[in-house]
Amino acid sequence: MNSSLTGNGRRNALVLSGLQALGGANPAVVVALGGLVGSQLAPSTEMATLPVSLFNIGLALGVLPAAFVMRQKGRRFGYVLGSLLGASGGMIAFYGIAIGSFLLFCLGTILAGLYASYVQSYRFAAADSVEGPLKPKAISWVMIGGLVAAVLATQVILHTSEIIPSLPFGGTFIAQAILALCALPLIAFLRNDPAVTHSTPAAQANASHGRPLLEIIKQPKFIVAVIAGTSSYSLMSFMMTASPLAMVGCGHSMRDSTLGIQWHILAMFGPSFFTGTLIRRFGKIAVTLSGLLLIALASVVALGGLSVEHFWISLILLGLGWNFGFIGATAMVTDCYRNEERNRVQAFNDFLVFGSVAISSFSSGQLLVTHGWDGINTWTFPIVGVVVIALMWLWFHERSQAGVAAD
Incomplete structure (x- = not known):
């Protein structure tokens, strides 16, 4: 069987990778600067990370409406709408900074989260464009766009954060809006949009043959996959949201903090060059399991010291763990x-994943204030332990099922 992407599957994966590069800069800007701007505008230190939490809430709340829009109007229409929401969010966040309004700044990050609810579906759009064995590779291709997003977001922050001297970080959110608008011409190159289910009577009839959602989500593999996905993303968000404030609080510079986020995002998406190959070679469960163990290792390093190197190495391991997991x-x-x-x-999977991410990012700021950076990292271990047990159970369950089928 041909293991390479060809035709429209290849085209869509490349276009979606480009869209990921632009759309992936959106959360990087909010995560890197949301807590810092929040600490300047918020009425109390406990609310400093609220803009980042609201970004994740916007993402979670936007998942189901985004799926509905794309099901009715197609993915291209949805992605255009998402880009316009992202541009609006950037400009509103800038205006909030300009007039010193914490409320408006938070509204801007919510809209940025709604944009992200469309961006996060790029991986599924690529997977839906190819046959089953090639789906992991298509997903990995899209995630490679995150490498460009990491560098792009970091350079945008470093070169625009002081471009308006009287409004620190204001120029960065204008740049965020411009990046969202830059996605519009790329969207036109998508082909064979598979998300439209209302285009013909035959498509509608086919769609009606699906199983009830409850029957699907009761599958052991789906349950474990959701547990692993929500835990991987939530733990990553939990630590990443707190890290810029923790670094600045430990006396490190904003530049060191921003570069730490860059290395983290590079680690998040860098392995995508070979993650699909690893999945085909070792299996999905094994790769997911290794990701959770790397996240635990990130916390071990973080607990080992407060130097820039400790923060950076921890963030790199956290990114690698997120990618595999x-x-x-x-x-x-x-x-x-x-x-x-x-x-x-x-849509149901992503609602659960990003709903849990919103909760984790909100609790991250509270826990950082009350228990410090060590408290943030200590929480990782029991959660990873539960997920590892679930993945091992699934592995033995599938082996036993395969043995029964062979008999």
């Missing part, structure tokens, strides 16, 4: 639904 879990989810069921299942 989240891509592996996403690939597991794609095994659990039929073609006509994908929109509902993908």
Whole structure:
């Protein structure tokens, strides 16, 4: 079987990778600067990370409406709408900084989160463009765009944060809006949009043959995949949200903090060059399991010291763990639904994932104030332990099922 992406599948993966590069800069800017701007505008230090939390809430709340819009109007229409929301969010956040309004700044990050609810579906759009064995590779191709996003977001922050001397970080959010608008011409190059289910009577009839959602989500593999995906993303968000404030609080510079986020995001998406190959070689469960163990290792390093190196190495390991854990879990989810069921299942999965991310980012700021950086990292271990047990159970369960089928 041909293991290379060809035709429209290849085209869509490349276009979606470019869109990921632009859209991926959106959360990087909010995470790197949201807490710092929040500390300047918020009425109390406990609310400093609220803009980042509201970004994740906007993402979680936007997942189901985004899926509905793309199901009715197609993915291209949805991605255009998402880019316009992202541009609006950047400009409103800038205006909030300009007039010193914490409320308006938070509104801007919510809109940025709604934009992200469309961006996060790029991986599924790529997977839906190819046959089953190539889905992990298509997902990985899209995630490679995050490498460009990491460098792009960092350079934008470093070169625009002081471009308006009287408004620190204000210029960065204008740049964020411009990047969102730059996605519009790329969207036109997408082909064979598979998300439209209302285009013909035949498509509508086919869509009606899907199983009830409850039947799908009761599958053991789906349950474990969601647990692994939500844990990988939530733990990553939990630590990443707190890290800029923790670094600045420990006396490190904003530049060191921003570069730490850059290395983290590079680590998040860099392995995507070979994650798909690793999944085909070792299996989805093994790759997902290794991701969770790397996240635990990140906390071990973070607990080992407060130097810039400790922060950076911890953030790099955290990014690597997220890549293996989240891509592996996403690939597991794609095994659990039929073609006509994908929109509902993908939206439900992402609602659970990003809902948990919103909760984790909100609690991150509170926990940092009350228990410090060590408290943030200590929470990692029991959560990773539960997920490792669930993945091992699934591995033995599938082996036993395969043995029964062979008999």
